[in-house]
Amino acid sequence: MHGITRRKFLIGSAAGSASLLAASYVNFDAWASREKIQGEVKVTPTLCDACGNWCAIKVHTRGGRIWKAEGIPLAGNNRGRMCAKGHGFLHEVYNPDRIKSPLKRVGPNKFEPISWEQAYKEIGTKVRAISEKYGPGSLFWVSHPQANVQLTQRFMQALKSPNVFSHGSTCFMPRNIGWWLTVGQAKPSMDFENSRMIVLVGRNPAGGMNLGHLRSMTKGRDRGAKVVVIDPRYSEAASMANQWIRIRPGTDLALMLALANVMISEGIYQKEFVEEFTEGFDEFAEEVKKYTPEWAAEKTDVSKQTIVTLAHELAAAAPRAIIHRGYHGAMGTQYKNSLQLVRAVGCVTGLLGNFNQRGGMFFSPKPKLGALDKDAHPNPPRVPGPMADGTGDMERYPLVPRGQGMTQAIPELAIEGKLKAGFVYHTNPLRTVPNPARVIEGYKKLELLVGFDYVLSETASVCHYILPESFYLERDDVIYTNQSVKTKQVSIRQPTIKPMYDTKPLLEILSGMAEHLGIGQYFNFTLDEMNRASLKPVGVTLEQLRKEGVVDLGHEWKPGPPRFNTPSGKLEFVSSILRDYDLPAVPTWEEPLVSPDPKDPHSFRMIHGKQAYHTHTRTCNQPYLMAITTINDAARVWIHPDRAKALGLKDGECMTISSSVGSGRARCRISEGIHPDCIFVPSAYGVFSRHLTHAKKDGGQGGFGFGISYNDFLPTYFSPVLGHAMVNEIVVKVEKTYA
Amino acid sequence: MPESAWGWLIITYLFLAGAGAGAFISAVACDLLAPDWSRSLARAGSLAAGPLVAIGTACLVLDLEAGLWEPWRQIYLVGNLRSMIAWGVIILSVFIPIAFIYAAALNEITFVGRIAKKYLLHLEIVGSVLAVATAGYTGVLIAVINGVPFWNTSLMPVLFMASAMSTGLAVAMIGAAIIDIRTIKTLSNFALGHVIFLAVEGLVLGLLIFISLTRSAEAAASAQTLISGNLSPYFWSLVVVVGILIPFVLSIVEYYEYGEMPKYLVVGADLLVLVGGMSLRALIIYSGQPPQIV
Amino acid sequence: MPRYGIAIDTTKCIGCHACRVACQNQNDLPVHEEFNRIVERERGVFPSFSKEFVPLQCNHCKDAPCERVCPTGATYTSDEGVVLVNTKTCVGCKYCIEACPYKMRTMDHGKGIVVKCRMCIELVREGGTPACVSTCPTQVRIFGDLDDPTSEISRFIAEHRAQPLRADLNTGPRIYYKRS
C-alpha cells in the first residue's frame, strides 16, 4: 500500500504545481452541476401542511424530486417566510414509514394492504349496518379542521350525523369564544407594525409559530414598539422582547383585571372610544374596583410596580397598543379561567380603544367564496340537534359551535356506548388528547374506526381501516382564504410531485365511500369543479391561481370607526350572551382548577409549549427536525434552580414525574427562565406508536419511545362552560430519579 | 463544541513519522560518532526509519477521505505551499525513499545498497536534514493552527522534536536488542541520550502547560483538561509517569550501572518511552480546544 | 466586484432554526451536517435574567486560516469575497477544520470532503438572497455588499457599530453582529 502511496506522492510533487493552476479554476461547479445531474428544476406554488398555518410556499423539485421550498412574499400569513418545520417536513414525503396503500387491521398492530375498492365496500357495509342498528348519531368524524372541513361536513351531513369534532377543545376554544362574545369575531387581527406597544399573554409566536405575526412584530419593534412577554417561562418570544414579566401560571386573569383597575381608577383609558363603541362599561368598572394591583401582585407573583407601570405604558401607547389575541397558551384551552381571561383581555383592549385603529386590532377582510350549483350538486339536508357530547345543547354547552365539539369526549362517549363508528382525519387523538390510557380504551371500544393518515400514528395503529390521503405535496385541496390579513387573498394547495404511492386526495376517497354508502348523489363533482365554483365570485380563474399560488384581491383594511358583530353591535364589557345563559357576564376572578401545594417541595404545576421546530407530536419522527432537538438537548423539562436544588437535582439529571393519571421520566434543564411554581414540558414528544421508527435510523433520536408528553399526566376534564380540556390544570409530583 | 476532526490515524501518523525520523537520526549519530560498538543500533535505526515513516504516511493517507477513494486527488496535495501539509508531503516524499536507500546502504542490501554505500555520508547529511524536518514538521503542523490556541505555540515543534528523538532512539535500541541481544550492554551508552531527550521533553512539556495556563482562556482550558480535567488520568499516568519519569530514572540507572541492569528493564524503558510518545500526541490532539466564540 | 457579507442582529433571534433547515435543503445536506448553528446563552439571575440566541456560520474571513492551511488549494476565496471549497480537489485531510477558529466547517463523510457555508453563491449570483437570510421570520440576517456604503448591510453595520465575533483572532470576518 505505502509503495503506491509513495509513488503517488512522488508523482504528486511533480504534477502538483501544474495541476494546481487547473484546479483552482474548477471552483464550485460540482455543486452547480448537481442540478444538471439530478434534472430540471421546477417551481410549484402551494400551501405548506406541516402545521395548521398553511403558509403559502414555492416548492422546488429537481428531476421530479422535492428539493426545497421558500415562502411566497405576497401571502399575508407568512410574508415570504418559512419555518424549520416547513423546511423539514418536505422530507416526510420520502419517509419510509409512510403508508403506501389502504390498510386493513388484521390483528393488534398488524396490517394488510387492501385495494381501495375493497376498503370502500367493507367500510360502506359496516357503516350502514352500524347506522341502522344504533342510529346515525352513533357515527362521528374528528379532524384538525382546515378548508377541507367543508367536504367532511358534507359527508357527515349526508350520513345524517351531527357529530363533527375538531381538536379545538384541546387547542383554542376559549380564545375563539371569548373574542366572539366580546367583539363578535373569534380571531381579530393585529396591526403590529404600526403599534407602539405589543403585549403577549401566554402566546409565543416564536415557538407556536406564526410567521406573519413575527414579521409584523419585528417591524413594529424595529420602529420602536416595546414588546412585553407575560409568561411563566422565558419563551423564545421573550428573547426578542424588551421585557419579560414572569407570572405565576394560571393567574393572568388577575393581572388583566388589575390593569383594568389601574386604567379606570386613574382615568387613563380611551374615554371617547369607550363612550361610543362599548357596552356595559359601568358594570365592568364596578367589578374591577376590587382587583387592585396589590391584590393582583399577591395572586400573580408580579410586583405591584410592574403591574402599574404596564398599565401606564399601555395607556400611554393607546390606541396603538396591542395585547395579542392569544392562541393555545393561557388564553387557549389551558385553564379553567381561560374564558374569563380572554374576556378580560378583550375588555382591556376596549379600554385601549384600539379596535380598527392604526397599530391596533382589526377584522381582516375575507373574500366571500362561491359555492357549487345547488341544482346540479344538491347539499345534503342539515342535521338538526346537538352533538353527542352536548355541543349545541342549550342545557349543556350552548356556546360551543357545532363542528367543533370536544375531542376528549369521543372516548368517553365510546365507553358509554353512544358512539360506535368514526372517521379520524388528519388528527391523532391517541397522542394529542389528554389521558391517553382513557383515550385508547375509548377508541378501542368502537366497532369501526377509519383513519386517514400518511403514517401509522398512534391513532392509525388502532384503526380498523386506514385510508392514506395523498400527502400535501401530492394533492389538491379546497380553496383557502386564511392568507388574508390586511387584504383579501385566495390561495391553493396543488400537487408538486406525482403521488409516490397508491394514495388519493380526500374528495376522491369520500366519493368512493359515498358510492357504497348510498350517498353518492352528494359527491357528484370533482375538486376542480368545486374550486372553480368557489373562485367564480372573486374573479380569479383556477389556472391563474395554480400559476401564482396566492392571488391578492385588494380591499385593504383601513382604520376607521369599528363595527362589532355582537348583539349590541358594540364591544361588550358585559356580555349579553353570557348573561342570557346566566353565566358571569363581566370578567370576574376565578381561581385555577388546581394549584400546586406551596409547602411541598415536590409539588409543581406542569405547563407546556411549542418549540419552533416541531408540530404537536407529528414531527417527533422527522430526522431533520429531531436533529435540532438532539443538538440542543431540547426535550429536557425546565425547572427553576432553587426548586431543583431542593430536590437534589443537577442539570441534565433525570426526574420522575407523576400525577393522578400517569407518570414518566425526563431529564431536567435547570433554568432561571421558569417560574418556580412550575415545570415546563416541551410539547412535541412522547410518541408511542411502534411504527414510527424513521428518526432512529442512522443513529438518530426520536419516534417511538422518545420523550414524554404532558397529556400523560393530564386527567380528562371538561370545563364548565365550554367543555375545553384545561390542559395546564395538572399538579405533579417531581422527584429525583435514583438509578 | 465540536471535537477534534482528527482521530487515531493522524495521531498514529504524528507518532510514527516522529519515531521514524528519530530512529534515522539515531542511526546516523551511531554510524558517525560511535561506529564500532554500536553497529547493531545504527542498523536497527536505519532499518526502522523508512518503514515507520511510510506506515505513518499510510495512516495519513487512510485518513484522507476523498483522497483515499479517489487517489488521483492526492496530486493536489502540494497545491498550496503556504500549507504545512503540502510541505509535509514534499518532505516525506523525499525523506521516505532516502530513508530506504540509507537502510539499504548501511546494511548493504541488494545492488542498490552496494551502489548507495558510496554516497553514505551524503545520504546521512541530506537524510538527517530531512529527518529533522519530518520530526519538527509534525509539531509545526499543529503549531501553526491558531484555531486551537493550545497548539498555537513555537514550543510545539520543540516538544515534538524532543519526543521524536526519544521515541526514535527507543525504536533503535529495541531494534538493536532484537538484532543482537549481546549488544545490549553497549546500549547503556545511549541511555544518556534518553536522559537528555526526556529531560528536554519534560521541561518543554512543563513549560507548555505553564504558559498555556496563562496565555489565553482556551489554551488554559486545554491545559486544564490535561492536568486536572477529564484527560488528566491519562496525562499523568501515561505521559508523565510512564512516558517520562520511569524511563528517565531507568536511563540514569542504566547509564551509571553500565551493563548491569537487567535486559528486560533496558528494553522495558524503551517500550515505555514509545507508549509515552504515542500518548503525548493523542492527548495533545484531544485536548485541543477552539476559541470561545460567543 | 461586490464583497459580500452578512450582518446578524442577535437581539431579534428567537432560535427557531428555520435558517438551519433552509440551508440544509438549499445545499442538499444530510441530517447531521450543518452550515450554520444557533448557540443559546442564558445570563443572569431573575429578575435580570436574559437569553441570547447567536446564529453562527462561516465568517468568510478575509485572511482565512482555513484557506492558508489547505494543502490542495481546494479552499479558495471567490472574487466576491466568498470562501468556497472546490469539491473536485479537496482530499478530505480536515486540516482546514482544525484551522478554523470558528469551527464552521464540517466533514461530509459521504463525499469524503469538507463542506461549509457557501453564502448560497449560486442563488446570489442569480440575484437572490441566501436561504438562511430569506427564510428568517424576524429578519435577523441582512445580506449585502460590504463595499457599497449605501447598502442596507453597510448602513446597518455603521449605525449599530456591528462587530465581527472575536475580531481579535485577526481573520478578518465578514459576518458582523449586533448583540445588544
Ligand SMILES: Nc1nc2c(c(=O)[nH]1)N[C@H]1C(S)=C(S)[C@@H](COP(=O)(O)OP(=O)(O)OC[C@H]3O[C@@H](n4cnc5c(=O)[nH]c(N)nc54)[C@H](O)[C@@H]3O)O[C@H]1N2
Ligand atoms: N412550532 C409550532 N408552531 C405552531 C404549532 C406547532 O405545533 N408547532 N401549532 C400551531 C397551533 S395549533 C397552535 S394552537 C399555536 C399555539 O401557540 P401558543 O399559543 O403560543 O402555544 P404554546 O406554545 O402552547 O404556549 C404559549 C406559551 O404559554 C406559556 N404559558 C403556559 N402557561 C401559562 C400561563 O399560565 N400564563 C401565561 N401568560 N403563559 C403561560 C408557555 O410557557 C408558552 O410559552 O401554535 C401554532 N404554531
Ligand SMILES: Nc1nc2c(c(=O)[nH]1)N[C@H]1C(S)=C(S)[C@@H](COP(=O)(O)OP(=O)(O)OC[C@H]3O[C@@H](n4cnc5c(=O)[nH]c(N)nc54)[C@H](O)[C@@H]3O)O[C@H]1N2
Ligand atoms: N402531546 C401534545 N398534545 C397536543 C399538542 C401538543 O403540542 N402536544 N397540541 C394541542 C394543540 S394546540 C392542538 S391544535 C392539537 C392538535 O392535535 P392533532 O391535530 O391531533 O395534532 P397533529 O400532531 O397535528 O396530528 C396530525 C395527524 O395528521 C397526520 N397527518 C399529517 N399530514 C397529513 C396529511 O397530509 N393527511 C392526513 N390525512 N393526515 C396527515 C399526522 O401524521 C398526525 O397523525 O393537539 C393538542 N394536543
Ligand code: SF4
Ligand atoms: S408555520 Fe411553518 S410549518 Fe406551519 S405552515 Fe407555515 S411554514 Fe409550514
Ligand code: SF4
Ligand atoms: S470562519 Fe472558518 S471556515 Fe470560514 S473563512 Fe473563516 S476560517 Fe474559514
Ligand code: SF4
Ligand atoms: S479537507 Fe479539503 S478543503 Fe480542507 S484543507 Fe484538506 S483539502 Fe483543503
Ligand code: SF4
Ligand atoms: S448563506 Fe447559504 S450556505 Fe451559508 S449558512 Fe446561509 S443558507 Fe447556508
Ligand code: SF4
Ligand atoms: S431563522 Fe432567524 S430567528 Fe430563526 S434561528 Fe435563524 S436567525 Fe434566529
Ligand SMILES: [Mo]
Ligand atoms: Mo392548536
